[in-house]
Amino acid sequence: MTDFARTRQAFYLPQGITYLDGNSLGPMPKAATERVARMMADEWSEMLITGWNRAGWMDQPGRVGDRIARLIGAGPGQVVMGDTLSVKLFQAVSAARALRPDRRVILSDSGNFPSDLYVAEGLARAVGAELRVVAPEDVEAAITPDLAVLMLTEVDYRTGRRHDMAALTALAHQAGALTVWDLAHSAGAVDVDLLGADADFAVGCTYKYLNGGPGAPAFIWTHPRLEDQAQPILQGWLGHAAPFAFDLDYRPAPGIQRMRVGTPPVIALAALEAAMDVWDQVEMADLRAASIALSERFIAGVEAECPGLILNSPRDPARRGSQVGFRHPQGYAVMQALIAQGVIGDFRAPDVLRFGFAPLYNSAEDVDHAVAVLACILREGSWDRPEFHRRAAVT
């Protein structure tokens, strides 16, 4: 059994803050300070260039990838770290589409995060493909035999709605297409089983539920049956079979290594390693059960005590990720009022209050406190002050 009382101790949370926004940026593992300082004091400063070999910086993207693999139902040697999620998504979709050269259509849904759609739109323009976007509930019907790639984010960033990865992947395969799953709101949030679902490609970020820190590097996974066929468009030297041969021609590295592009972000990976030390103590089945308990408690509390808020997430927890949305016509101001009282969630246009639940550091008391503060703000109308209506750049 995972000891969540222990994992809670591993994170730094400022005094008086109830943090329900780990779906945007996870909190800092206390050990990250020391781990990054050690990287600076013992590795960069003392080893200089020799750190690439002596401190193992060059293999770090695969080492960290192995620890993430366990959390997403992938095997060792199948995941590699680097770049941002948008870049890794480009790698995955370009490689998937290249494996279906006689097909043009990349299918996604309107619940996807805009960056994913922008990446696919640009890729489609460059390679003469077509991006087709349908409503999330229409995806199944839109899986047709002209499909090259089904590109979906498993958990919807606004509603928390969770796609059925295994069922949609099976349908895509029947239609002759490949799948790319974005796990931005799944990795560290739900019990992903990439091999069990027979997915083809997956990508995700590590600064949300995985708590790797702002700008922490993304990960990419390719199913082993495809890893030696996949050819991403973005061919960098560290995805080459022999980077230090400095050949003028590109030869892809075997396996997932070919999805690497350039120099790994060693300092950022050190911070992420501190988070992985906590994740190594976690069983995803325990985490999923605890996350459902927290989100169910929150929904029940809000519906009992906060009239005027409308649930914007599936009611069935099996069809939800680890976040819950509620709509309110003045959602932005309500969230600002909440934040002013130390309860941090976030707001997504046009009217959604979003709350992420992370059993690694959130408890039932956090949930009860958030409900009580929200109920009070709505009862007293204290959200309707001018300062709560002023918009900041990052919401």
Ligand SMILES: *Cc1c(COP(=O)(O)O)cnc(C)c1O
């Ligand atoms: C958070 C998120 C992103 C962000 O991509 P970055 O390149 O890391 O900025 C992309 N896609 C989805 C689905 C996300 O949730």
